[in-house]
Amino acid sequence: MSGEAAVDRDRIQRWSAARRVLLIRLDNLGDVLMTTPAIAAVRESLPEAHLTLLAAPAMKALAPHLPQVDEIVGFHAPWMKAGAAALDALDALDAGGTSGLDPGVISRGGHERRLLARLTVEGYDAAIIFTVCTQSVFPAATLCRLAGIPNVLGHARERAYGLLSDEIADRDVVAEGMRHEVRRQLDLVAAAGFRTQDERLRFRVLEHDRVAVRRGLQAAGLRPNQSFVLLHPGASAPSRRYPADRLGESARLLRQALTAEASLSGRPAPAIVLCAGPGEEPLVREALDALGGEALLPPPPAKLGELAALVEASSLLIANNSGPVHLAAAVGTPVVDLYALTNPQHMPWQIPSRVLFRDVPCRFCQKSVCPEAHHTCLRGVSPREVADAAITLMPRRTCEPALAEPALGAAA
Known part of the structure; x- marks a missing residue:
């Protein structure tokens, strides 16, 4: 030996x-x-x-x-x-x-x-x-x-x-x-002999969090047979945030495409739902203004479990490369990931995804604020590209309503 x-x-x-x-x-x-x-x-x-x-x-x-x-x-x-x-x-x-x-x-x-x-x-x-x-x-x-x-x-x-x-x-x-x-x-x-056959991310979503999210979506106007796309404009580092107004414009283009498709199929068009973390409310307002106001704003998740349940209930998440993207990977929700090139090793793991960025000479800077001030790795991505990427992923889950059984009145 x-x-x-x-x-x-x-x-x-x-x-x-x-x-x-x-x-x-x-x-x-x-x-x-x-x-x-x-x-x-x-x-x-x-x-x-x-x-x-x-x-x-x-x-x-x-x-x-x-x-x-x-x-x-x-x-x-x-x-x-x-x-x-x-x-x-x-x-x-x-x-x-x-x-x-x-x-x-x-x-x-x-x-x-x-x-x-x-x-x-x-x-x-x-x-x-x-x-x-x-x-x-x-x-x-x-x-x-x-x-x-x-x-x-x-x-x-x-x-x-x-x-x-x-x-x-x-x-x-x-x-x-x-x-x-x-x-x-x-x-x-x-290296210590520890292995698993299931290499997916882990996060257990609790039923009482699902119930709270269903109630919030219903109160915000989501119909029982309607699916939705979730937009999350936040990220802890400014260098990892796609401009919120462009994200709203992306959602406007996506909504137009989904509405046209729904008119042919006879199904209700998926709704657009906006959500962000504490202190990120201005980003939500900026995205909503660009979207034209036609989006649902359920109560902000009161805790991490409710955010995970909201991501799980969505047909698709459109977000910056941040915690919600990895929550999506853990609960199996497809993602359009607006991926700032600060680091290359954090892409969505084992879920359907589209990763959008523009290659730049300053890639992999590892900075929280763009050191070149141009932020081209994200600003170079057009709203049309974001909407098109979302459309390619939507057929996977649009048939699944967010407000499915158990009923909203179920106990937590």
């Missing part, structure tokens, strides 16, 4: 004995969703193990929807952009003496010390650190070492030595043809 084969066998034997496993994924919703096939592989390979997901605090909303994990622990990681901003805000509150929180918790380093104490007491015997190729594994690996976790798996570009028991060379670079983010994480856990 070769030395490499012996190392692989030893690693798989050690990891098969793990019973308390910490899964670390500290970035945004889409990143966590793209990690769910790898998480499922761990769960299916270690059915008796206790799995804890360490994630940004906002990701605790995933708890009812990810039965593959036993608990989600929220953590503002200071080595992540959002985590650092949240901790800076807590520091500012602490300095002003207005937070009302225990100073030992929110003082600089207090958040990290509290987590370290918890991880140490809970006695994890293994940890898997999920990162994109532009992130360093070392801060999380150091946390795991301080917590006394003996088996730690992660991608490393530099030698990790004692920080990782199982160091997988990170050869990914942000470039054309790089591995999809889902494949990267599946390959990582496969």
Whole structure:
């Protein structure tokens, strides 16, 4: 047996004995969703193990929807952009003496010390650190070492030595043809012997969320036998937002085509439904103005589960490359993905999709704001192209009404 084969066998034997496993994924919703096939592989390979997901605090909303994990622990990681901003805000509150929180918790380093104490007491015997190729594994690996976790798996570009028991060379670079983010994480856990036959994204939609969405759609004017196209103009980074007025114009062109088709078939034309996240209401108004006002505006989803149920109920999602696109992949809804070329590895995973962009010399900039100010990778896509892409996907699901049984009066 070769030395490499012996190392692989030893690693798989050690990891098969793990019973308390910490899964670390500290970035945004889409990143966590793209990690769910790898998480499922761990769960299916270690059915008796206790799995804890360490994630940004906002990701605790995933708890009812990810039965593959036993608990989600929220953590503002200071080595992540959002985590650092949240901790800076807590520091500012602490300095002003207005937070009302225990100073030992929110003082600089207090958040990290509290987590370290918890991880140490809970006695994890293994940890898997999920990162994109532009992130360093070392801060999380150091946390795991301080917590006394003996088996730690992660991608490393530099030698990790004692920080990782199982160091997988990170050869990914942000470039054309790089591995999809889902494949990267599946390959990582496969190094420990964890595999799944179902590589789709995971998200369990709850029936009470479906009922709430059906009621909201009905109140907004959707008929019981009418399907709909969902438009979501938001994204956390401005560089990933297609102009909202152009998105509205795309919907206007799509509505014209669908209305003409419906007049021939005798079926009601699918409705256009607009939805966005908190603080993105101006984008909805801008899209609605360009659309000519003929769209449905159900109440904004009160929680993540309702957003997933809304995406699931739609015949098609038209959105920027953001969390809703990955929710669509998890619930099986086709997507027209307006894909800013900031990163190449986050395209829709295993669903019918059309990915629209304009190639530009500054592609793969990894910036939240377009550094060239022209935003051509998205602005170069015409509303007609968006509408045409939507039409090519619509026949797959237009026959499915959104307000199907069970009836709206069903219990949650």
